[in-house]
Amino acid sequence: MLAYLVNRLLLIVPTLLGVAVLIFFMLRVVPGDIVEVKLRGDGGNPTQETVELERKRLGLDRPLHVQFKDWMVGLVTLDLGISMWTERPVTEEIALRLELSLQVAFMATIVAILIALPLGTLSALLRDTWVDYVIRVITIAGLAVPSFWLGMLTIVSLLFFFNWLPPLTYTPIYVDPWNNIAQLIWPAVAVGYRYAAVTARMMRSSIIEVMNEDYIRTARAKGVYERFVVVRHAMRNAMLPALTVIGLEFAFLIGGLVVTEQVFNLNGIGRLFVQAVSRSDFTLIQAMVMLTAVIFVLSNLVVDLLYAVFDPRIRYK
Amino acid sequence: MTSIRLFAGAVAVLALGLTGAGNAQTPKRGGTLNFAISAETPHYDCHGSDTYATLHFAAPFYSTLLQFDLPKYPAVKGDLAESWTVSKDQKTYTFKLHRNVAFHDNKPLTSTDVKATYERLRNPAPGVVSTRQATFADIDTIETPDPHTVVFKMKEVNPSMLETFASPWNCIYQAERIAADPQWPKANILGTGPFKFVEHVKGSHVAGVRNDNYFRKGQPYLDGFKGTFFAQSATMLNALQGGQVLGEFRTVSAADRDRLKQAMGDKIRIEESSWTLHLTVTFNTTRKPFDDVRVRRALNMAIDRWGGSEGLARTSALRHVGGLVRPGSPYAMDPKELEKLPGFQRDMAKARTEAKKLLAEAGVPNLKFVLHNRSIAQPYTPAGVFLVDQWRQIGVTVENKQLETSPYLAGLANRQYDVAIDFSNLFMDEPTLGLAKYVSSSRAPEQRSGYNDPELDKLYDLQSHEGDMKKRIALIRQFERRALDASYQVPLLWWHRIVATNQTLLGWEMSPSHNLGQDLARVWINQ
Numbered sequence: 105m106l107a108y109l110v111n112r113l114l115l116i117v118p119t120l121l122g123v124a125v126l127i128f129f130m131l132r133v134v135p136g137d138i139v140e141v142k143l144r145g146d147g148g149n150p151t152q153e154t155v156e157l158e159r160k161r162l163g164l165d166r167p168l169h170v171q172f173k174d175w176m177v178g179l180v181t182l183d184l185g186i187s188m189w190t191e192r193p194v195t196e197e198i199a200l201r202l203e204l205s206l207q208v209a210f211m212a213t214i215v216a217i218l219i220a221l222p223l224g225t226l227s228a229l230l231r232d233t234w235v236d237y238v239i240r241v242i243t244i245a246g247l248a249v250p251s252f253w254l255g256m257l258t259i260v261s262l263l264f265f266f267n268w269l270p271p272l273t274y275t276p277i278y279v280d281p282w283n284n285i286a287q288l289i290w291p292a293v294a295v296g297y298r299y300a301a302v303t304a305r306m307m308r309s310s311i312i313e314v315m316n317e318d319y320i321r322t323a324r325a326k327g328v329y330e331r332f333v334v335v336r337h338a339m340r341n342a343m344l345p346a347l348t349v350i351g352l353e354f355a356f357l358i359g360g361l362v363v364t365e366q367v368f369n370l371n372g373i374g375r376l377f378v379q380a381v382s383r384s385d386f387t388l389i390q391a392m393v394m395l396t397a398v399i400f401v402l403s404n405l406v407v408d409l410l411y412a413v414f415d416p417r418i419r420y421k
Numbered sequence: 422m423t424s425i426r427l428f429a430g431a432v433a434v435l436a437l438g439l440t441g442a443g444n445a446q447t448p449k450r451g452g453t454l455n456f457a458i459s460a461e462t463p464h465y466d467c468h469g470s471d472t473y474a475t476l477h478f479a480a481p482f483y484s485t486l487l488q489f490d491l492p493k494y495p496a497v498k499g500d501l502a503e504s505w506t507v508s509k510d511q512k513t514y515t516f517k518l519h520r521n522v523a524f525h526d527n528k529p530l531t532s533t534d535v536k537a538t539y540e541r542l543r544n545p546a547p548g549v550v551s552t553r554q555a556t557f558a559d560i561d562t563i564e565t566p567d568p569h570t571v572v573f574k575m576k577e578v579n580p581s582m583l584e585t586f587a588s589p590w591n592c593i594y595q596a597e598r599i600a601a602d603p604q605w606p607k608a609n610i611l612g613t614g615p616f617k618f619v620e621h622v623k624g625s626h627v628a629g630v631r632n633d634n635y636f637r638k639g640q641p642y643l644d645g646f647k648g649t650f651f652a653q654s655a656t657m658l659n660a661l662q663g664g665q666v667l668g669e670f671r672t673v674s675a676a677d678r679d680r681l682k683q684a685m686g687d688k689i690r691i692e693e694s695s696w697t698l699h700l701t702v703t704f705n706t707t708r709k710p711f712d713d714v715r716v717r718r719a720l721n722m723a724i725d726r727w728g729g730s731e732g733l734a735r736t737s738a739l740r741h742v743g744g745l746v747r748p749g750s751p752y753a754m755d756p757k758e759l760e761k762l763p764g765f766q767r768d769m770a771k772a773r774t775e776a777k778k779l780l781a782e783a784g785v786p787n788l789k790f791v792l793h794n795r796s797i798a799q800p801y802t803p804a805g806v807f808l809v810d811q812w813r814q815i816g817v818t819v820e821n822k823q824l825e826t827s828p829y830l831a832g833l834a835n836r837q838y839d840v841a842i843d844f845s846n847l848f849m850d851e852p853t854l855g856l857a858k859y860v861s862s863s864r865a866p867e868q869r870s871g872y873n874d875p876e877l878d879k880l881y882d883l884q885s886h887e888g889d890m891k892k893r894i895a896l897i898r899q900f901e902r903r904a905l906d907a908s909y910q911v912p913l914l915w916w917h918r919i920v921a922t923n924q925t926l927l928g929w930e931m932s933p934s935h936n937l938g939q940d941l942a943r944v945w946i947n948q
Contacts, residue, residue: 141827142463143550144834150550157548189463190623191608200623259659269663272455272649273625366652369660371624375652379624382825 105412112408116401123397124390128175131386132168138188138384139164162188175390184391189383194391197376202358202395204274205373207284208291209357213350215296216303220346223300224307225339231312239304246301252363255294259367262290272369291368295361299353306349310342317341343414351407355400359392448928452946454646457657457669460797461624461650463827464607467592468542469550471846471867472826473671473935476589478627478648480939481641482525483592483612486516486535486571487583491930491938495849497587501530501613501636507583514573514582522636524595525617532565537596539563539573546603555857555865556585578886581851588848589936615641615942626650635942642928642945654798661689661921667946668922671935672696672738674799678919690924692931695741695749696916697850700804701858703843703910705836707871710785717908719779720840721764722772723815729807730914737800740917744901745859747933748915750850751890752897762905776815789818793838796823804842804913833869843869843910848936852897853885859904870909877903 139158143150150158159165163174178184184194227239262268270287277284314320315338323333362374373392380388412418460474467479487505490498499505502516522530541549543557559579564572575582585591592612598605610618613636616629630645649666651657658677660666662684673681681689702721704711711717726742734740741747742765744754759765766772780786792808795801805821812819819840824832832838845858857865860881861873877900884896905911920931928943 137831140835141831144831154548154550161548192623197623256655259656263659263663267663269659269665272660272665273622273647367656369649369651369653369656371622375624379825382828384828 108412108418109409112405116405119401120394120397124176124179124394127390127393128172131389138162138386141383142189179394184394185387187380187385187388189380189385189388194388197388198373198391198395201371201373201376203276204288204370205358205361207277208288208295208361208370208372209354211288211292212296212299212357213354215292216299216353217350219296219300220303220307221339224304224346225311225334225342227304227308228311228315228342229334239308243301243304243308246297247305249298250363251295251298251361252367254297255291255364255367258290258294270368274371287368287370291361291364291370294367295357295364299357302353303346303349307342307346310345311338314338314342340414344411347407347410347414351403352400355396355403358399359396446927446947448642448943448945449947450642450945451644452948454643454926454941454944454946455666456646456648457651457660457666458627458648459651459654459657459669459671460826465610466550466607467590468545469552469607470590471552471830473846474826476936476939477670478621479592479610479612480589481614481616481629481646481941482610482618483614483940484522485587485589485591485593487587488589488940489584489587489849489932489937491932494932494937495584495851497583500587501535501593502586511578511580511582512575514575514586516571516573516586518569518571519636520569522613523634524613525611525632526595527634528595530593530613531568531596532571533568534593534596535571536563536565537599538591538593541594541599541603542591549603553588553590556588556854578888579853580886580888581849581853584849584851589939590848614940616643616646619645624650637942641942643941646941661923664923667926668920668929670920670922670929670939672799672916672918673921674737675734675917675919676736678921681921688924690922690926692920692922694918694931694933695747696738696918697747697847697855697934698916698918699743699747699845700739700800700913700916701843701845701910702808702913703833703841703870704908705838705840705871706909707836708839710783710788711839713783714907715779715783716785716788718763718906719776719783719815720812720817721905721908721911722766722776722779723817724764724808724811724913725769726765726914727767728769729811733800733803733807733914734917737803738916738919739800739804739914741915743912743915745856745904745912746852746897746901747850747855752850752852752894754898754901758898762902763908764905764911773815780815780817787816787818790839791820791822793829793832793841794821794823795829795842796825800916801842808842808913834866836869836871841869842913845912846936848934850933852893853881856881856884856897856900859900859910868910872907872909874903874907874909 139155139162143155143158186192187194187197190197223239227236230236259269270290271283274287275283320333320337323337359373359377361372362378365372365374377392380392458474458477460472462475462478465479467475467483484501486500486502487497488500490496501518501522503519505514505516507514518532524530540563542551543554543560545551545554559575559577560573561576562574566572594606595611598611615632615635617632619628619630621627626647626649628645628647631641631643635641657669658681661669662681678691682691704717706712730740730742744759746752746754760767780788792805794805801823805823809819809821833841833843845855847855858867860868860878862868862871863873864878880896880900884893884900887893887896918935922929925947927947928945930938932938
């Protein structure tokens with residue numbers, strides 16, 4: 105197990121290094137100049153001298169290899185620099201939003217797991233019955249309905265039926281749990297429904313496949329209770345593909361909820377990402393791409409480790 | 422000039438259908454005003470900004486020398502100036518400042534601060550952007566004979582100078598701060614306004630608390646305010662309907678107004694006014710084929726403004742057909758006269774046939790281009806969709822590309838576009854301010870089309886120093902005819918301002934400009 109863990113951890117290093125190099129050079133190639141956007145972006149008409157001064161101040165006049173060296177050193181020392189737009193530390197800008205985005209992602213994952221695992225299993229076990237049909241309709245609807253639209257519907261319904269809306273500004277859960285949950289439960293449900301639909305369908309097909317395996321037949325032949333057959337043998341093995349989906353979806357939720365964040369007026373990572381790109385804020389984009397890469401890599405690592413927990417053959421290889 | 426102001430004032434008051442809700446009642450103290458801001462300011466510096474997002478954010482923290490007296494718009498009244506005099510030759514303006522004014526760090530305000538502010542506005546240090554620098558060009562010297570007197574001496578007579586002193590963009594900064602770091606106001610707030618800065622949570626909100634040392638005793642009435650940023654108008658409307666915010670002070674569309682009225686009944690107050698804002702269709706005259714007047718004129722003639730105004734008025738903030746001066750203002754062109762100019766004709770079939778002919782003559786019968794547009798829904802999205810459809814009808818294919826405010830404005834300033842939807846954002850009806858957008862780009866950086874036209878410049882200068890109203894209007898007419906005939910950049914439609922506020926919000930005053938009246942000093946909540 106230790107060798108397996110070390111192996112997985114070592115694989116992270118070249119992946120992140122590749123992302124760091126790629127994002128640095130890609131940003132220098134794509135069109136867009138932060139200085140122009142910054143100085144002219146609110147209607148100002150700066151002189152060329154002002155533009156050059158600002159470029160110098162932001163360090164954009166330095167040779168590319170010097171900027172690259174700073175970026176790599178910053179990564180190692182976790183000093184990701186200052187946002188070229190807001191002029192505040194990049195880590196501060198991200199931290200301000202990451203807490204909210206992480207919480208929405210966690211809550212949506214919990215919602216998804218709570219819905220997907222029982223529904224997917226039930227749908228597979230009661231295949232081609234009315235229960236299966238109902239669950240399939242629910243899951244297909246989850247795939248078809250965009251999360252942001254469900255979010256809009258949720259907001260309008262809350263307003264229409266209860267004349268109540270979730271709080272507008274974020275309060276950390278340790279400051280005011282009620283306010284926090286009252287704000288974030290709705291986006292978590294809106295996003296979690298689609299997430300659950302994907303996972304439930306994966307779970308259903310995995311269970312159907314697993315239920316035809318020899319070891320299930322053997323367990324039944326040995327007289328094991330059907331409940332144990334399903335929970336201990338079928339679900340445990342069927343979890344592996346579902347885990348992959350859960351891991352990928354979780355990572356996606358951190359930065360991919362741009363429209364949902366707008367619908368609920370959430371100050372999350374998705375909006376920050378879009379703003380950073382539209383403003384050509386190199387330092388912030390670099391940091392956010394790295395953050396996304398780290399989250400994807402870590403969630404994959406967790407999934408890999410859970411594979412080993414669910415399937416002992418993996419850790420013994 | 423006085424008669425013009427009185428007339429304009431009467432027109433504005435009638436147009437507003439009168440406002441100033443709550444003025445008849447005794448204001449109650451207390452409460453925190455939650456309001457919506459539909460964009461987030463890129464920085465805090467009023468001097469270097471041209472977006473209302475900066476004013477709706479920062480105005481409550483600052484004072485100006487004068488301010489517009491909104492119920493009597495466009496009359497001005499003192500803010501930091503307790504009184505003022507104008508010399509007979511109109512070349513010396515002397516302001517007496519209130520004596521009990523202090524910055525939020527408790528340091529007293531003196532004439533040195535006013536002088537330093539106006540020096541920064543008219544002659545910014547390297548690295549500092551002063552967006553309206555040109556409007557201070559007539560100032561010769563600024564003198565401070567004592568700590569409470571400021572004297573502005575002019576190089577030339579400027580009929581609109583008092584209104585310029587009332588500009589909401591001229592926030593007064595502390596002299597010692599801007600002397601130490603001219604860029605300081607971009608990232609810091611320190612004013613003498615009715616509210617003290619509490620916090621700006623980026624991407625979320627700005628908050629302020631009552632300045633108990635505000636120089637107008639008894640004001641402000643509110644304990645504080647919280648301005649929440651909204652990226653989507655639908656979300657903002659929900660919050661308004663649900664009572665989470667008591668107002669948004671820019672505009673809502675006519676359709677949104679109707680929705681709010683239906684949902685909230687007498688709990689919502691709707692105030693409407695024509696607006697000192699218009700969208701322009703701006704052709705990049707430095708790019709082919711838009712350097713060809715035939716192409717520009719054809720594209721201008723294909724736009725059915727009269728028909729479009731009816732449809733767009735139902736779904737957007739666009740409504741009024743007008744020339745280069747706000748329809749309804751004393752300087753505006755008569756509609757009958759306007760109809761004779763390219764782009765304003767009523768017979769669209771004839772106009773479009775002529776437009777197709779012009780494109781064929783220019784060698785671009787199947788023209789394709791990208792329309793550079795802004796990602797703010799109202800009214801940029803409907804305007805973009807409308808234009809794409811209008812040009813499709815003469816065989817022109819257009820992609821409507823909407824960008825966030827900053828890259829949109831940077832693209833305009835750098836002329837990285839074919840055709841753009843641009844805007845003219847004025848804080849008052851003054852042709853010298855408004856027409857500045859249409860003079861040569863060598864003189865006016867806010868003109869983003871890239872042309873130089875000495876004849877337009879000459880007419881502009883003549884009207885700006887003409888004291889006789891009739892003669893001035895005649896010069897403005899000549900200017901408009903020339904500008905519209907050349908079609909470098911043409912007005913699309915003028916905006917119609919609809920502000921929806923909760924009935925409990927009182928003391929806020931409506932005006933034809935969303936840049937005015939945002940210091941919130943007299944606003945109160947009837948709770």
